[in-house]
Amino acid sequence: MTHQDEIKLSTQNHGEMHDITSEVERIVADSGVTTGIAHVFNIGSTAVIGTVEYEPGLTRDLPELLDRVIPPSRDYGHEQTWHDGNGHSHLQATLMGPSLTIPVAGGSPVLGTWQQVFHLECDVKPRNRTIVVTVTGD
Numbered sequence: 001m002t003h004q005d006e007i008k009l010s011t012q013n014h015g016e017m018h019d020i021t022s023e024v025e026r027i028v029a030d031s032g033v034t035t036g037i038a039h040v041f042n043i044g045s046t047a048v049i050g051t052v053e054y055e056p057g058l059t060r061d062l063p064e065l066l067d068r069v070i071p072p073s074r075d076y077g078h079e080q081t082w083h084d085g086n087g088h089s090h091l092q093a094t095l096m097g098p099s100l101t102i103p104v105a106g107g108s109p110v111l112g113t114w115q116q117v118f119h120l121e122c123d124v125k126p127r128n129r130t131i132v133v134t135v136t137g138d
Contacts, residue, residue, distance in 0.1 A: 001138065003031030007131040011047075011121040014089065015063030019054045020131065021116040024102070024109055027133045034107045036137015041099040043130045046089040046123035048096040054116035063120065066092045072124075089122040096120065104137055 005027045007020055020040075028038050042049050052058050067088075073079070076087030100117065103110040111117070119131060 001031070001033055001036075001136070003027070003033065003135045005030065005133050007119075007133065009119055009129040009131065010126065011123075011129060012126045014121060014124045015067070016121040017054070017059045017063070018119045019116050020119050021054070021109075021111070024117050024133055028104055028109050028135050029107060031135035032107075033104055033135045033137040036104045036135060038102045038104050038109055039099060039134045039136075040102065040117060041132045041134070042119060043132060044098070044127070046086060046093045046121075047098065047127070047129060048093050048118075048120040048122060049098060049100045049131065050096060050118055050120070051100065051111070051115045052118055053114040054118055059118075066096070066122070070095065086122075086124045089124060092122040096122075104135065 007023045009018055040049050070088050070091045072088045078087035078090055
């Protein structure tokens with residue numbers, strides 16, 4: 001059995017994070033799958049899907065770390081081509097990845113107590129995001 005649904009988000013700022021765990025849990029429950037996988041995918045090349053302990057310290061630390069590792073700069077090749085200020089956004093999102101696969105057992109995503117699913121906006125302008133969740137299994 002396969003079930004697919006979407007999560008819609010509007011973001012305003014680079015580094016903005018959203019806890020999407022409850023939406024993923026709802027989609028898994030709606031799927032009727034008891035054992036399988038849930039694949040969570042951000043459409044677009046400047047945002048991230050991952051897991052973290054979603055708390056204020058880490059929601060600040062992760063974007064700050066990415067800005068230290070891949071800082072905003074006009075020197076990226078992307079900037080030379082497009083001049084849109086988001087070369088670092090593409091690189092940060094590529095480093096972290098646009099998707100996550102989560103096991104499903106007992107009709108629920110298998111996540112640790114302190115493990116939530118997040119969306120991280122890496123772009124420098126407001127975006128309307130679509131996250132596709134595909135649940136497959138029995």
